[in-house]
Amino acid sequence: MNAIADMPSSASNAAAHAQRGAPLIDVRDLRKRFGEVEVLRGVDLQIARSEVVCIIGPSGSGKSTLLRCLAALETYDQGDVRIEGELLGYSERNGKRVRASQGEINRVRRNVGMVFQQFNLWPHMTALGNVMEALLRVQRLPHAEARRRANEMLETVGLSHKGDAYPAKLSGGQQQRVAIARALAMEPHIMLFDEPTSALDPELVGEVLQVMKQLARDGMTMAVVTHEMGFAAQVADKVMFIDEGRIAVQGKPREVFHDAGQPRLRQFLQNYFDRNAFWARGPDDEAPL
Ligand SMILES: Nc1ncnc2c1ncn2[C@@H]1O[C@H](COP(=O)(O)OP(=O)(O)OP(=O)(O)O)[C@@H](O)[C@H]1O
Ligand SMILES: [Mg+2]
Numbered sequence: 175m176n177a178i179a180d181m182p183s184s185a186s187n188a189a190a191h192a193q194r195g196a197p198l199i200d201v202r203d204l205r206k207r208f209g210e211v212e213v214l215r216g217v218d219l220q221i222a223r224s225e226v227v228c229i230i231g232p233s234g235s236g237k238s239t240l241l242r243c244l245a246a247l248e249t250y251d252q253g254d255v256r257i258e259g260e261l262l263g264y265s266e267r268n269g270k271r272v273r274a275s276q277g278e279i280n281r282v283r284r285n286v287g288m289v290f291q292q293f294n295l296w297p298h299m300t301a302l303g304n305v306m307e308a309l310l311r312v313q314r315l316p317h318a319e320a321r322r323r324a325n326e327m328l329e330t331v332g333l334s335h336k337g338d339a340y341p342a343k344l345s346g347g348q349q350q351r352v353a354i355a356r357a358l359a360m361e362p363h364i365m366l367f368d369e370p371t372s373a374l375d376p377e378l379v380g381e382v383l384q385v386m387k388q389l390a391r392d393g394m395t396m397a398v399v400t401h402e403m404g405f406a407a408q409v410a411d412k413v414m415f416i417d418e419g420r421i422a423v424q425g426k427p428r429e430v431f432h433d434a435g436q437p438r439l440r441q442f443l444q445n446y447f448d449r450n451a452f453w454a455r456g457p458d459d460e461a462p463l
Contacts, residue, residue, distance in 0.1 A: 196259060198223050198364055198395050199244060204253035206239055213239050214250070215419035221364065224393045228406035228427075231416035232442055237399040240416065241366045244397065246283045249273075257282055258363065287362030291369040293353040295341040301328060301352045302337035305359050313360070327355035331385050347378030351385055364395040371402060403446060407431055415439045 197220040206214040213236045221227050229237050242248035243255060246262055255262040260282045264271045274282070295304045305324035309315045315323070328334050331351040341349050350370055357365060367386065371379040383405050390396060390409050400406055406413050406427060413430040415423040415438075423436045434440050 195223075197221055198225075198258055199397070200254070200256040200259075201244070202254045202256075204240070204243060204250055204255060206236075206243060206248065206250045213419050214243070216253070217416075217419070217421055219414070219421065221395060221397060223363075223395055225411045226390045226396045226398065226409050227412045227414060228410040229397065229399045229414045229416055230401070230403070230406065230442070231414075231422075235416045236419040237416055238368050241288070241368050241397065241399055245286050245288045245366055246279050247288075257286060285361075285363035286366060287357035287360055287364070288366045289350070289353050289357050289368070289370050291373050293341075293346075293349045293373075295349055295352060295356075297341050300338050300340055301333060301344065301348075301355075304341070304352055305356045308356065309359055323359055324355070327359045328352070330358060330388075331355045332381075345378055346374045347381045350374065350382050354382075354385055354389075358389075364397065365389065367396065367398040367400070369399050369401065371400070401446070403431065403443075415442065417442075 199219065199221040201217055201219040204214050204217040204219075205212065217236075217240060219227075219240075229240070231237050239248060243250045244257075244262075249263060261274075262282045263274055263279060265274045265278060295301075296307065299307065302321070302324050305327055306320045309320035309323060310317065313320075325334060325337060328337055331354050333348060333351055333355065336344060336348060336352075339348075341352070344352065350373075354365075354370075370386070371382050374382065379402070383402060386396070386398070386405070387409055398406075398410075408427075410427050412424060413427050414421050415430060415436070417438045423430055423434070423439050430439070431443065434443055
């Protein structure tokens with residue numbers, strides 16, 4: 175018996191795709207403009223299953239727009255965004271492209287989870303309620319099942335003791351971990367993170383990065399826009415430097431961070447190191463930089 179042939183068609187597409195070992199996300203020549211300004215100017219990006227890709231780049235270079243296109247939160251003008259082999263945002267009929275229906279878009283992006291800089295939790299719901307919400311409304315799980323899964327997800331992010339707390343009573347780091355649990359509850363195949371730690375007090379960054387590192391170790395496929403170069407260096411399989419709407423450099427962290435020949439990348443990294451440098455020669459040196 176062919177198990178794949180017996181699945182409903184969308185599941186069968188995804189499963190067949192997985193078997194072929196094709197990229198989970200496959201972006202070709204992606205272009206997006208806001209009015210006169212072309213913000214994405216031909217982005218090519220492939221993310222394999224279980225791969226962690228970190229995206230770095232200057233403010234305004236198009237990082238958030240790129241992630242938003244991958245989650246269908248933004249439409250794109252040209253190129254292909256394929257998720258597990260399926261074209262996102264458009265359908266092809268007789269060789270022509272037409273905008274896909276919202277139902278079709280939702281179907282193709284159902285396995286994409288996203289975590290934002292601002293956690294966007296419902297203030298009137300507890301941590302548990304926030305994680306359960308989409309399970310009840312979107313997946314239409316029975317209440318007890320949604321509750322069980324939400325508790326499991328809170329445990330994954332180290333917050334099983336905070337299920338009854340409202341967001342206002344949680345630290346920023348805890349709120350962001352609830353947001354991660356909420357995305358994970360939908361059992362995504364890929365998680366997109368847009369600067370998940372940049373709204374946090376520096377002391378709270380570590381706890382969120384820790385959760386993300388564990389996810390990476392567990393084999394989650396991830397695309398992470400971040401300014402945390404240490405995280406990118408440790409966790410990424412691939413680092414991409416995006417500049418003016420194009421991927422200007424990509425490679426293994428060592429290649430990108432240590433052998434940066436590209437002038438814009440060098441300048442970007444130099445700015446970063448200057449901002450984060452504290453002492454000229456070491457902590458015993460009296461002259462801070
Ligand atoms: N909805 C929008 N309407 C018009 N212009 C937009 C919109 N969203 C983004 N832009 C513009 O597109 C460009 C890229 O924005 P984007 O948010 O993707 O950059 P970014 O790399 O994420 O920057 P940052 O590091 O500051 O978050 C910017 O010039 C921005 O002003
Ligand atoms: Mg951004």
